Amino acid sequence: MAWTDERVEKLRELWDKGLSASQIAKELGEGVTRNAVIGKAHRMGLASRPSPVKTDAAKKPAKKAAAEKAPAPAKKKAAGGKVSLLELTERMCKWPIGHPGDPDFHFCGKPSRPGFPYCTEHCAEAYQVQQPRRDRRANRGRISATPVR
DNA sequence: CCCTGATTCGC
DNA sequence: GCGAATCAGG
Numbered sequence: 001m002a003w004t005d006e007r008v009e010k011l012r013e014l015w016d017k018g019l020s021a022s023q024i025a026k027e028l029g030e031g032v033t034r035n036a037v038i039g040k041a042h043r044m045g046l047a048s049r050p051s052p053v054k055t056d057a058a059k060k061p062a063k064k065a066a067a068e069k070a071p072a073p074a075k076k077k078a079a080g081g082k083v084s085l086l087e088l089t090e091r092m093c094k095w096p097i098g099h100p101g102d103p104d105f106h107f108c109g110k111p112s113r114p115g116f117p118y119c120t121e122h123c124a125e126a127y128q129v130q131q132p133r134r135d136r137r138a139n140r141g142r143i144s145a146t147p148v149r
Numbered sequence: 150c151c152c153t154g155a156t157t158c159g160c
Numbered sequence: 161g162c163g164a165a166t167c168a169g170g
Contacts, residue, residue: 002161002162003161003162020152020153020154021153021154022152022153032163033163034153035162035163035164036162036164038154038155038156038163039155039156039161039162039163039164040161040162040163041154042154042156043161043162089151091150111151
């Protein structure tokens with residue numbers, strides 16, 4: 001795939017919009033990797049914006065002023081949880097929560113099972129197979145959905 | 150382990 | 161020019 005004007009345009013657009021390279025890559029689809037995006041972005045004038053990884057030689061010595069005994073975490077936090085569409089990653093659970101269009105519509109966001117779009121919980125929910133409507137006498141008394149491995 | 154962008158270098 | 165591999169940091 002070559003960098004057509006359209007693609008370059010979209011790249012510039014999304015990049016300016018602040019999306020990460022990997023997100024842009026997925027957006028462009030067609031086997032475009034984040035490396036390709038970064039490479040191109042870097043190559044054409046617009047490169048390096050807020051890079052989370054700065055070779056950083058100038059650190060701020062002043063910072064942790066307070067702290068000391070640490071205010072304590074207060075609340076426990078689990079990974080994932082409530083991600084908007086734009087924040088979804090390939091390895092995040094894409095189980096929708098709420099109705100699309102609602103102000104609080106979001107996605108599960110917990111780590112998804114490798115190869116699946118959802119986390120373990122939601123895989124179980126999603127891949128729960130329906131027994132044949134007729135003739136399920138053979139399975140009477142049994143719940144034999146194919147287990148998700 | 151998940152992610153981020155930066156650089157290198159063979160094609 | 162391109163991007164996978166690699167690097168380097170959060």
